[in-house]
Amino acid sequence: MKRRDLLRTSAATAAFALGSRFWRHAFAAPAHPGASPYGPIAATPDANGLRLPAGFTSRVIAVTGLPVTGTSHIWHAAPDGGACFPLDDGGWAYTSNSEIPLIGGAAMVRFDAAGRVTGARTILSGTTSNCAGGPTPWGTWLSCEEWDGGNVFECYLDGRQAARRSDLGTFAHEAVAVDPAGRRLYLTEDRPKGRFYRFTPDCYPSLADGRLEAARVSWSADGLSGTVSWVRVEKWLSASLNPFTSGQTTAFDGGEGCWYDDGVVYFTTKGDNRVWAYTPASSSLECIYAADLYPASPLRGVDNLVVSRSGDLFVAEDGDDMQICLITPARVVAPFLQIEGHAGSEITGPAFSPAGDRLYFSSQRGLGGLGIGMTFEVSGPFRG
16 A cells, blocks of 8 residues: 555654555554544535546446446446456446356446547356456456355456366355465355355465465454464365364455455455455454444445545445445544435445546446446546
């Protein structure tokens, strides 16, 4: 994370030079409610139903059942996890899963360097309940099936056929994050007693073969931090369902979003409304947000998340009041935006454009939660 710009005193700037582990220890308490660095969100929504901070604007990129703006590609139902990828022509692509049983899959939208939509197409089909996933440093999209027999599929933006990556495990996948420094992948499982996994490829960056493990946490007295060791698990069965490994590994209450940034793997658990930070270099795990500690906190229904250029965590809500909230490096949590009129839906797929000045996300079930998903772009002065 580029956190140096967030601190103004010389002492704090010197502290930042010690890196993200110092940041986490310096603020050794979960995030608390406070003022957003972008100011309050507007009291009334814009034409697209979004309440945004001053200086930000929105547009609708795609709507379920209709052609993506400027293309003939029909946008899928239940848009879920997504990510952005830079393209050789200076533009970028946004990928989006479809969390529909039996016909799921994923698609992408192409943008030129000016942000105009130039194309859209399917990049994965014939799968089921594709929920979240994650981008790889080598430019592929990992699409995760969320059911007990689910797999991870590596999707290519250049037209090649997507590949099933069976060694990443067979379970109710939610999201995956790649640690390029450690050459490992981390995965969440969306079940009440789901596990937190890591995958070590035999020949990185190939994901064809490798070793799958699940976390075992030695907790501190307050249960908000701990040290992680890893237990090898079978690839064909969830560690939570395997009687030989379920007692050796730690259960997490509904694993959701997962994102790597600057030596830290962040992930969320929706059952207990928590955000976690795992540091592979020290094998340390810390809860950096717990809704139950602050009843007045704006963030509930934690789900997908993404990290901005400034090191802010943007966390989407599944339900609640349909907000994307941010958690700053100073451990302040505040609303960034809110979608009005979409009760019964959830916010999915937050992702920043390569330049960091545009945020993409979807309302999975759209207005009134009636099943007409909508995918948005928000532009503005995101801090760097």
